[in-house]
Amino acid sequence: MGRFNLLAVWLFLLPVWGVAAEHPDSLFSKGNRLYAAGDYQGAAAVYETLVNDGYVEVAVFYNLGNAHFKLNNLASSILYYEKARKLDPSDPDIQKNLAFVNLGITDRIQPLPEFFIDSWWRGLLFSASLTTWSAIALVCWGVAFGLLIVYLYAWKPRLKRTAFYSGAATAGLALLLLVVAYSQHRMLVDDDSAIVFSSQATVRSAPSESEKTLFVIHEGTKVSIIEQHAEWLRVALPNGHEGWIQSEAVKRI
Structure with missing residues (x-):
């Protein structure tokens, strides 16, 4: 009876080991094949599996950004391009694609001049x-x-x-x-930054819905996080404007 139980456990674990052996190269190759075939949704799902499993690689983030751009998910595309740039800030392809995707968002914020x-x-x-x-x-x-x-x-x-x-x-x-x-x-x-994922997010003068509205920002805008208070984040824009926004409206890079 003990041998039978051992065999049952062995047979049960075989599919699990088969899936584990698929990480990460075969999954990455599978995502690339789906992307080349025009199945951008499938490719994004495969790349996100790698990300969710804890694989932090420039190529995975970059390809995931490409897939979301093809799906017109601009906020997700910007998020993953930014994640890729954080790992390799000198890569010209990442910089070029990120600049191009940012042309499609609503907010065009001019940064403060730098010394x-x-x-x-x-x-x-x-x-x-x-x-x-x-x-x-x-x-x-x-x-x-x-x-x-x-x-x-x-x-x-x-x-x-x-x-x-x-x-x-x-x-x-x-x-x-x-x-x-x-x-x-x-x-x-x-650098603690985030990308706005709400279609529009209200920035207030203090961490409360009843406080004064300072301005509104839109999906895809990048903000710098200064501090957090409960479910609110104090954020700054490249032009120096600051205010409080609900944390659920953004995803951290």
Whole structure:
């Protein structure tokens, strides 16, 4: 009887293991095939299965954004493009698609002008991905270590001087790249933003339905979350306007 129960459990688990073996590459390929065949709804469902299972990948978010755009779900498309950009802010395809989808939303909000040094620094930080900056920094550390070895064992004074100064410069560059990588990481981690999913959302002066209406924003608009109070979020727009909105009206990036 014990052997029969063991066999029953084995047969019961076989389909589960079969589904688990499908993650994540086969599901991603399945989603790509459905997308190529024009079944955007099916493709979106497959990609969302991966997301719901905890797979955090640029390609999954990017393709999910594409699928929702084809389905004319602009808010969802923007949400997943933003998620992809958060993982790889230097990808030009993500930036281009996100800019294009934002042309279709109701609110066209002009951001506040940025000080040129802040703009330059942000441009530098996001000119490459976190992985790229970290990889280049590690290579520089390796080169600096190699030059240190040359300095310690070289017997020609000119070679020792060249190795010393080159190694010091390379180590300094590695430190700078690590600062850039860390700064990008902190900026992305500290960025608590969301996308409006309601067709229109009322922004109020305080976290209550009875408070004064400041303005109305629409589906697809990106907001920065400043604080939360119960079921309300205090948000800011790129133009500096702030107010309180119900948390159910948005989805966090």
